[in-house]
Amino acid sequence: MQPLIIDLSGKKVVIAGGGRIAARKASVIQHEKPDITFIAPEFSEEVLELSLENGYTLIQRKADPADFEQAMLVILATNDRSANAALASSLPPNQLVCVVDESGLGNVTFPATVRRGHLQVAVTSNGSSPKLTRKLKRELDEQFDASWEPYTAFLASCRTLIKDLPISFDEKQEQLWELLEDRYRTDTQAQITKLKQLELYRADP
Ligand SMILES: C[C@@]1(CC(=O)O)c2cc3[nH]c(cc4nc(cc5[nH]c(cc(n2)[C@H]1CCC(=O)O)[C@@](C)(CC(=O)O)[C@@H]5CCC(=O)O)C(CC(=O)O)=C4CCC(=O)O)c(CCC(=O)O)c3CC(=O)O
Ligand SMILES: NC(=O)C1=CN([C@@H]2O[C@H](COP(=O)(O)OP(=O)(O)OC[C@H]3O[C@@H](n4cnc5c(N)ncnc54)[C@H](O)[C@@H]3O)[C@@H](O)[C@H]2O)C=CC1
Structure with a gap:
């Protein structure tokens, strides 16, 4: 897997799912000012708040393959493994896709990042241990002080x-x-x- 730095400002991001993980992925990228659409039968408080704050679109129903047509980045974050897998297999190979419960079905994963002005340090375990990634992020957070x-x-x-x-x-x-x-x-x-x-x-x- 090759890390790339991606500009998401104004880009269409479609997230299937409206729970805890959908909210976390959205809050990680919100600073980039993407144009996010959430599609899910039910939305958590966190997703509703994020959407109100940033003007995101909410579509209240199950996600459908046609929902992702214009998306630069697709995040499949439902709690239904078979729905995530079916949606992933319906997408064309030139779209960026993060599948939160089975990274091998997509082509991108989120690293943990520490931001200090223009500096960004990103950590990934390539899906082998999100806990290790999180631990290293905390260590970096201390190492890189406000200066x-x-x-x-x-x-x-x-x-x-x-x-x-x-x-x-x-x-x-x-x-x-x-x-x-x-x-x-x-x-x-x-x-x-x-x-x-x-x-x-x-x-x-
Ligand atoms: C592959 C990837 C795909 C992606 O989501 O992009 C993925 C996949 C999975 N994560 C799972 C679990 C957890 N992930 C976290 C935390 C983070 N996970 C993140 C990224 C990634 N997670 C990508 C690769 C990361 C890498 O390369 O290391 C971080 C770094 C970034 C972010 O989310 O922004 C963020 C920390 C950021 C921070 O602290 O800042 C916690 C801790 C917590 O939630 O508190 C838990 C619970 C504890 C545990 O289980 O370890 C499960 C099992 C789910 C299940 O139970 O079924 C899967 C599915 C699977 O295993 O494939
Ligand atoms: N990548 C990561 O960092 C992590 C991933 N996970 C995985 O993420 C998945 C989601 O977890 P949570 O957000 O905590 O679940 P959650 O239960 O909080 O939310 C699930 C959401 O999916 C929606 N949904 C269900 N079926 C749908 C469909 N067909 N189309 C659209 N939306 C649908 C629900 O309405 C709900 O909004 C879990 O199954 C777990 O395996 C869990 C922890 C960390």
């Missing part, structure tokens, strides 16, 4: 400035490597000074 959020913004700003400087390729690489020194992450003043220095140099090389 990483402004630091990744600082790195992005510096990179934009450095790319435009009238210096050689090797000098740019040297500048970019220097930003990885830990003092830039832990010391806000060092970040401010560095940014000012780069801006001055850009204005007057």
Whole structure:
């Protein structure tokens, strides 16, 4: 399995099922602002709340293969294993499909992710142990403290400035490597000074 980073903003995501797991998958991707439709005979409080908050569509009945035609991502999250399997086998091979009770029937699974600004660390056990994945996520959550959020913004700003400087390729690489020194992450003043220095140099090389 190959990890890919996917842009779901404005994309159609159709979820069969309206229970705990349907809600969890939706809440994981909600930051990306996808256009989600839930299809299920019954919806949990969590799904109703998420939908009200984000304007998601709810269709109250059993899911049907035709429901997924326009979806970029399909999440099969009913508690009926045979319904999930039948829906999975009805889908074309070029659609992204997550089957929450039998990952081998689909072609994508969700990793656990820790987000700090522009940085995202994702963990997967390729379905072998979601518990291990969750444990490692908690460890990473502690390892990457809040300083990483402004630091990744600082790195992005510096990179934009450095790319435009009238210096050689090797000098740019040297500048970019220097930003990885830990003092830039832990010391806000060092970040401010560095940014000012780069801006001055850009204005007057
Ligand atoms: C294959 C995958 C498909 C997919 O859903 O994408 C899948 C499948 C299954 N999970 C099951 C169980 C549990 N999963 C969790 C938790 C998470 N599961 C997630 C992902 C994945 N789960 C994908 C691969 C992940 C990987 O590669 O490691 C996480 C990482 C991401 C997320 O959901 O966002 C999220 C933690 C995120 C976080 O903490 O942030 C918990 C814990 C809990 O719920 O508290 C339990 C109960 C305890 C247990 O059983 O271990 C079962 C058995 C169901 C049954 O009882 O029948 C199956 C079905 C099967 O085994 O195939
Ligand atoms: N991937 C994961 O991380 C995990 C997956 N699971 C699996 O996820 C499945 C769902 O679990 P929960 O959300 O907790 O169940 P739940 O009981 O909370 O919700 C099930 C939902 O499926 C709907 N449903 C049933 N038949 C349907 C159909 N034919 N079409 C559309 N919707 C239908 C119900 O109306 C309900 O909304 C479980 O069967 C379990 O095997 C469980 C834990 C973790």
